[in-house]
Amino acid sequence: MQEKSFKSRREQAAATKQKIYASAEQLFLRHGFDAVNIDDIVKHAGVAKGSFYVHFESKNLLIATMINHYVWKTDDEYRAYWESLPPDLPVRDAVLALAGKIADVITASIGCKNMGILYQTQLGESNRTHAMIDYNRALYQLFCDIIGKGLSTHEFRSPLSAYEIARHFVTAYRGLTFEWCVRDPDFDLKEQALRHFEILLHGLDAYGSPHST
Amino acid sequence: MQEKSFKSRREQAAATKQKIYASAEQLFLRHGFDAVNIDDIVKHAGVAKGSFYVHFESKNLLIATMINHYVWKTDDEYRAYWESLPPDLPVRDAVLALAGKIADVITASIGCKNMGILYQTQLGESNRTHAMIDYNRALYQLFCDIIGKGLSTHEFRSPLSAYEIARHFVTAYRGLTFEWCVRDPDFDLKEQALRHFEILLHGLDAYGSPHST
Amino acid sequence: MQEKSFKSRREQAAATKQKIYASAEQLFLRHGFDAVNIDDIVKHAGVAKGSFYVHFESKNLLIATMINHYVWKTDDEYRAYWESLPPDLPVRDAVLALAGKIADVITASIGCKNMGILYQTQLGESNRTHAMIDYNRALYQLFCDIIGKGLSTHEFRSPLSAYEIARHFVTAYRGLTFEWCVRDPDFDLKEQALRHFEILLHGLDAYGSPHST
């Protein structure tokens, strides 16, 4: 009780900012960036219009910030997951596990609609875009690291560089995610990702073997 | 007696419609749907604003129509290309050839920016989206046909259905195209598509072999 | 009767533009540029807000245009007046007559408030200003011409160039006008202008004489 006075002014302000942010997030997810205006956001947050501009420079900057949060969050999650895997796990299994994890994260903590907005944004040329030019750059790096480790221990053989293989993986995941965004709910991201990556891993094995081509 | 002026009037009208359509197309490609307004279009076409609404119900409907044209056009091109291939071409080679052809079409006759707009539109939720909800459906069908033929002649073996394999192909192409849109010009679509499909085909081979899994 | 159909669409449009312009003019004069907004203008004109932007690019551009009209109008009036004076009128009398005429024009067809806005604008640095950098440039030229004629016929003697003398006249008129804007109605522009110019003319005579300094 007396929750009110428990909050310092600073905390109160942070709470307001959070209310606005959360409202914006919800509404953006529900209706897309362009269909939501500042009035909607502040009304939903229960604050005055001016308050929005106390906490955020502009609508576009809020969007950019929000997108960055998503990107960072997922990147961190992926890497943490990989580092939690047993070090002696075969590279092949690690890649499959990561593919599954990515699907889990995208499905559960981002969601289809939101992911669609993320991808739309990345395809766009607006000022928003420049805030997130490199969504997936960290994923590239992560795949590089995993494959590089496999190549260096000779557990994994391929005429391709770790970077090239990582590119195939990222490209594949782009396609999987896109297809999911567009076909949901008729496309189970995790299931498809695992199948697709299995084929890809087979392909890379075969590609590296002498009898190929 | 009046036929001539009737016809010329009809022709005139068609010409006006075409002028507007072509202007809209050019401008949309250059700047995106949202950055182009009716004023821009009619000014570029050299006609009056009212003429736009004589020939098109609304901006959104024009966009939908235009997208459909694109979809049909490319679909036809792909199928015509396949039908032009020698009937005895191995399925594997046909798939690779088609992958290359698709890259050619997308690169040359659609372009990176435009493709991005198409993909953005597909990811969106607006009324525009419904116009192209089935972009690539024909491609699915085409891959299905190719693979189905291979499976039925036993030239190609796989525990997967033709439909499933087609889905892997389409998904892969989605990723390739997306990556190209985002990374251009540092990502050569055709080269990457051929490499990626080669791996995928290897993977499918291996996947189908008894020693796999 | 049937006044309506007498007007072609073009005339109708011109009438609307004029209504907006006239409303803006009135309101600006009454309340100043900054105290009047687009809503006020269109409401006063009895048209929709969008109509304003059909006829004028922006509020600032309208203001600039309006100011230019004033400037041109007065310049033309001054020169026409001078050309209407008898060619054999002594320069001294011509200058005095012009000084009086200027006062008449400013007083009657511009008005005190308006003149104040003009001067304010000229002192400002806003985008409006650049539209009228040279209010009074034509007046400079006119004085130059009058004095130059007097100097060339030796009717008028001075060690100063026509340009320098013109500058003294223009400067003096600036002061008279400014004082009028600020002191009105306690400062009779015409009376003061005539007195001041008489002194100035005497001063120039004396200045040119050998016994001066």
Place this chain on the structure above:
Amino acid sequence: MQEKSFKSRREQAAATKQKIYASAEQLFLRHGFDAVNIDDIVKHAGVAKGSFYVHFESKNLLIATMINHYVWKTDDEYRAYWESLPPDLPVRDAVLALAGKIADVITASIGCKNMGILYQTQLGESNRTHAMIDYNRALYQLFCDIIGKGLSTHEFRSPLSAYEIARHFVTAYRGLTFEWCVRDPDFDLKEQALRHFEILLHGLDAYGSPHST
């Protein structure tokens, strides 16, 4: 006992007020009244927004106060200067000296931009204007005193009253200052003021002489 902390608190408050005032002054001079907002001022002063309203009732009142300071300051400076002149200096020379002094003050301690803002304000109608409705009233008085002294000693003759002559001087200075504000740096205020006043003084001499008119 408490005197010290009382005083330091008072001093602190005064210091804060002064910081705000100085910041506002600087920014107003640099960018004009309307282009500077309270946020700019307090940020520049390094205090909180609320502090502004602790020390000043409103933005407009601060502006009014500031203008008054300017007016008083310059008026005092002019009078002090005159009083510092040798009492037996001829009126004519005193007037010229004062004209030069005014130019010095305006040029050095007010500046062109600032003077423009002052003049703009004076031409305006806002509540600000009332704060400086009497800018130059003291200058009137000063000129009156100087000329009155000359007239009373018969060192100076004129059919005009001291007040009327003062008005011509003030009016002339208005014009000079305005022209400077608008033409700077192509118009050297001091040089032009001295020349213009010389002509004016000649004119007044001649005007007073029997052979004039």
Place this chain on the structure above:
DNA sequence: CATGAATGAGCCTTCATTCAT
């Protein structure tokens, strides 16, 4: 069919001022 003036809802942003802490 063609024209282009007219419409008016919609949107982002600014800013002086208030007030609880």
Place this chain on the structure above:
DNA sequence: TATGAATGAAGGCTCATTCAT
């Protein structure tokens, strides 16, 4: 006194669409 979060009215401008000629 000092703080700074909160307020909400105000304002300039865009744009798809309509409709009389």
